[in-house]
Amino acid sequence: MNTRLMAALMLGVATATLGPVACDMAATEIASTPGTEIGIRKDWMDISAKPGDDWYQYANGGWLAKTEIPADRSGVGGFWIADQQTEKNLEALLSEIVASNPEEGSEGAKVKAFYQSYLDTQAIDAAGMQPIAADLARFAQISDKTALAQVLGSQVRADVDPLNATDFGTENLFGVFVTQALKGGEVVPYLLQGGLGMPEREYYLSSDPKMAGLRTGYRQYIAELLTAADVADAEAKAQRIFNLEMKIAQAHASREESDDWATASSLWSQADFAANAPGMDWDTFFKAANLDEYQTFDAYHPGAITKLSALVQSEPLDAWKDWLAFHQINSHADVLPSKLDQLHFAFYGKQLFGQEQQRPRDKRALAALNEYMGDALGKLYAEKYFPASAKTEIQGMVDNIKTAFANRIEALDWMAPETKAEAKKKVETMAVGVGYPDIWVDYGNLTIDPKNPYASVLAAERAHYQQQLGKIGKPLDKNEWWMNAQLVNAVNLPVQNALNFPAAILQPPFFDAKADPAFNYGAIGAVIGHEISHSFDNNGAAFDSTGAMRNWWTDADKQKFDEAGKALAAQYDTYEPFPGLNVKGELTLGENIADIAGLQASYDAYRASLNGKDAPVIDGFTGDQRFFIAYAQAWASKMREAALRQRIATDGHAPAQYRALTVRNMPEWYAAFGVKEGDKLYLAPDQRVKVW
Structure with missing residues (x-):
């Protein structure tokens, strides 16, 4: 496995007991009942911080103070929390497979053989x-x-x-x-x-x-x-x-x-x-x-x-x-042999990304299985850990956020009618996969050598290559998945005009079926909105509703869009995590556009879900406050300096602490937390970026 590709957004948790911020918005206090639990982590917060001065500290300060980065990680946070639970679920599934006697040639038998041979470092060393x-x-x-x-x-x-x-x-x-x-x-x-x-x-x-x-x-x-x-x-x-x-x-x-x-x-x-x-x-x-x-x-x-x-x-x-x-x-x-593996980690893990220790071999074996036989595990994972009720609820949120995005397009005062029509068509025809694919990869032609994991890895690489070549010349499959169901992530596929939301991201801290809608719209809703918005970022906007790259904009519309992008890039250029090292606003522009447009669309969808009623106050927090705190806590993150520097130098995603500051562009955030002129994060209305 090429571990140099695993840089990442590895995120984590801590505990502290802190209370809510005072708020002027009136609503009715309710008890925490199923469907109305607060969702946000009050123990992650630091209410001694002023939201308008240090929003990230306010939402995540307790977590930041108590969280240690494990020695085998370059960073931790919310994605890591979800990933840890997913690992536990997958380990339970693997234990069942290993303890069983799968039929020879079956996917279960191949999974068992691959996993056990990968774990057998004594045999690997003996083979030299x-x-x-x-x-x-x-x-x-x-x-x-x-x-x-x-x-x-x-x-x-x-x-x-x-x-x-x-x-x-x-x-x-x-x-x-x-x-x-x-x-x-x-x-x-x-x-x-x-x-x-x-x-x-x-x-x-x-x-x-x-x-x-x-x-x-x-x-x-x-x-x-x-x-x-x-x-x-x-x-x-x-x-x-x-x-x-x-x-x-x-x-x-x-x-x-x-x-x-x-x-x-x-x-x-x-x-x-x-x-x-x-x-x-x-x-x-x-x-x-x-x-x-x-x-x-x-x-x-x-x-x-x-x-x-x-x-x-x-x-x-x-x-x-x-x-x-x-x-x-x-x-x-x-x-x-282990001596090669250890040298590889010493450079890529320690020197490049700042990890102190190699991940345990069993965790790496699971990661290798995810890479080379991902759908075999994904099918079992989805059957056991992703209920139909969760799929239905997420699909409903997707539909609501798509509607909100279409409404935002319709409300634009600078966009020509013909451009609006294609933009709305693009949203309406977007294929959205929730949880897992309709058709799983067939591993029938994959040969796993139980005594030679090197040969098995090469065979898996070749099998995947042949599967991909088999698509050439055929009609585009809009419903093709590019992520495993057990991956904590999400993706926009501009050429397919499609989105994938794997089952593994549809769990805390991004989604909780017991939580109030404010939390779910602020956390997973913003992720959904982000991926929808990628179809309209500085690159995605170049594709039409069929996935073809063509100019469907008028010159005046494109100029307005580009102006908003330049303003957002300039905003991110000012963020400086290390002296002399600034975030690259142009490099991260696509992700930043998707963040702000997605958060705005998810907020609109949340407000629409209230059907004109006031949001309840739960544990002292208004609905709008819970929405924005949920968003910031989804981006809780601690990274080692080497990994953070690597991200700034080469990654299209801004560091998490700056993605949480997307809220600075939304007037609703200012109202929710009483942020006023003079506060450090205050932006004058004419400096707040609205792309869609």
Whole structure:
């Protein structure tokens, strides 16, 4: 498993006893009964803080004071809480499978074999480098650039998503992603830049001293890993690999360029690759990648593809052979001898993300199963832990928030009627998956070797790749899922005009069937609104209701939209978690637009759910207060400095403490907490951003 891709939003909990803030809004006090429990965590709060001066401390100060980041984590918070409960549920399911005697060849038998072999580190250590020996020999035998193209093609996997701001890419030179072309209606393979061992090009090219230190550490790590793998001349090879990766990084498009979908995407025929990107033997490459029968590709990083192909021709064959060997070892260190796995963690876990300890092997085994046989576990998880009543309630909230968003579109005074019509159509036709997919992945063709977890991982990678290739040329499936049911997350799929809300996020602290609607709309409702709003952020707004990228805006409408985006980017540019290191407003703009638009739509839906009645006061908190506190507590977060710096440098998501400050743009927040001019977080009405 490629653990360098697991940077994250890992969040957690603490306790303290604190009371509500005083409020001028009158309502009726009611007892906490099923359906009306407060939902928000009063013990997470610090009411000594003034909401208008330090909103994050007010909502989460008690939690921040008492919470410790576990040694095996780079951060903790709300997502982590939900993930911990999901892990417990999955461990219970796995215990049942392991204790049973599943039918040979069944999914249960494959899950059991994969899990047990991954846990058997004694057998893994005894096998040594034998499981990977054939692959390393294959690389060593490369004799010319045609043979190199064949191997590079054979390494291609469906392991990257160009539209996912948190996806750091692939260690293979190129990655593949299969969906509808951005600039055409056909389902095609996307070809994307790859080839780096650190998260992205900034780690190689930035002048920041901390980045320079990571480069030194990475160069040393390459040599140590090769030495531990008994590779001869490790020091010299490490230098060649590092030098090659510096050139690969220079060839890459930047994160900002990659996130500009309109310019990043370019339709190429298969023949165009030889003309536009000379250097690679493309015929050989495509045949080895099982892509030779397809004629149309989305060359998602066209400039990078051209430059990387030129490097294939210009750089020494030995450098490429060394680079291939290192990355095959590096990306599968968890199923190779423990000394390699430990070195991998020492760099990626400790040095890159600040983790103090490696996660326990059983937790990592579960994570590997989620990655390679996710639907097999997801089916069992959904059956046992996601009741139909929860699915129905969430679907109702989705419908309400979609309606609220459509109403907000209709109320815009600056948007032309024809633009409004397409925007509303986009909301109305949005496919929303709640809990789990209608059709689960079939693992019938996947072979799991109970004595060779390395071989099992490679087999799972190939099986997933073949499943993705099977979609090419077929009609787009709007209902395809891109997340496991047991994943604490949510996603907007602009090309499908669809959303996925996995079952695992539909639990506390995001959703509680017993809680008052104010809590659920402020927590999971804001997540739902966020994902809906991604269809209308600075990138999502480029797609129409069918998922095609086209300009459906008038020039005047687009100008107004862009002005709001610039104002929001400027607002986030002012946030400075470390001296001299500011949040990148432009890099995080899409997520920030989705945050504010989603929170506003969810608030409207919450108010509409009251049917004109006053919200009850529960434990001294008004409905509006509970709504906004629930939102801020969903973003409770503590991260190690290294992980936080990494996020600011490369991630399309702003740090959680600043996402909680989205409320500064909503007049309802000012009214709910009596925030006035002179308070530190106060924004004058003309400075508050309203995008939708």
